[in-house]
Amino acid sequence: MAENAADRGTTSGGRPTARPDLAAMVVPLGRALMAAEQPVLDAHGLTMWAYTVLLYLDETPVRTQAALAEAIRADKTRIIAVLDDLEARELIRRQPDPEDRRVRLLSLTTEGRRLRDAAQAAIQEGEERLLSRLPAADRAGFLRSLHTLSGLPELTARKPGRGPSRT
Amino acid sequence: MAENAADRGTTSGGRPTARPDLAAMVVPLGRALMAAEQPVLDAHGLTMWAYTVLLYLDETPVRTQAALAEAIRADKTRIIAVLDDLEARELIRRQPDPEDRRVRLLSLTTEGRRLRDAAQAAIQEGEERLLSRLPAADRAGFLRSLHTLSGLPELTARKPGRGPSRT
DNA sequence: TATTGTTATACTCTATAACTATA
DNA sequence: TATAGTTATAGAGTATAACAATA
Secondary structure, eight states, X not given: OOGGGGGOSBOTTOOBOSSOOHHHHHHHHHHHHHHHHHHHHHHTTOOXXXXXXXXXXXTSXXXXXXXXXXXXXXXXXXXXXXXXXXXXXXXXXXXXXXXXXXXXXXXXXXXXXXXXXXXXXXXXXXXXXXXXXXXXXXXXXXXXXXXXXXXXXXXXXOOOOOOSOOO | OOGGGGXXXXXXXXXXXXXXXXXXXXXXXXXXXXXXXXXXXXXXTOOXXXXXXXXXXXXXXXXXXXXXXXXXXXXXXXXHHHHHHHHHTTSEEXXXXXXXEEEEEEEEOXXXXXXXHHHHHHHHHHHHXXXXXXXXXXXXXXXXXXXXXXXXXXXXXXXXXXXSOOO
């Protein structure tokens, strides 16, 4: 999607374009933000998927692994190893539902919540440094626009999606 | 990287967060924008990589394939099939450099330029529809911020990168 | 010997299919 | 028979290594 166009307001040949393609700016920015998260997650012993799970589980238990997978746009088979690890480290609980023993009830442990909060705080601290480079007026519009566009239904249409991995 | 946090200003458990992680909004937005480009590119018979190449080649010839690959953050082996196809369709020229016959000089053909312009016009038309959903004031700040952040050196640090594919 | 482009191979991540256990 | 979870297999996409041509 023509990432490089991001650096140019005009093409290398001088043909004037009103602006680079939106995706050509947004996608590389997203990659950069993920790359910036990586060392923080490493320091907390979390993969991107694990962090995603911790963020989503939050204080509210989730009734099935399939529901969790759907919610975070992952394949249900893809999160199993992640849950195995998080459970082994006692960051989440995975208890069989007494009412339907096929189901595993998922919830955060205190330690899981603590780790998630610590990781998120560190991540957002780094993001603040980036946002501080923006004029205050632009920054507000940027965040509001991100929120708006992220929530647009025509952009949120469900597809499996590659998920958080960023090899 | 916790895409879902994008839909929430607060977590499901009620813990108030100032905002979702930046990456949790930007990355899904980037995926959505790429997905929106896809049908347009299909209609023009272009893959995302091919479009990226056409955008970069522009009117200015590039001296080596390796330089092109580096510029668009692709592996040099990855673009060969793309160049093969574009050349076969006479959208680009790939001529051995008389001064160093190891080198292939790359340039756009007239038809290649025409196709690129048509595709980009259609893509940006679709993007305008999205941007029109934003308040005029926010929109300006959004685009300016995107430009600024995309150009930030600490975010542009070169890494191979997965490139434009979005399976 | 070093470099450009190419081909062949291996690796990573993801999705699909097959299996177990509960219902 | 249908569903939740799991395991095993296969498929994309990418990177690495080996190669041919030219310098």
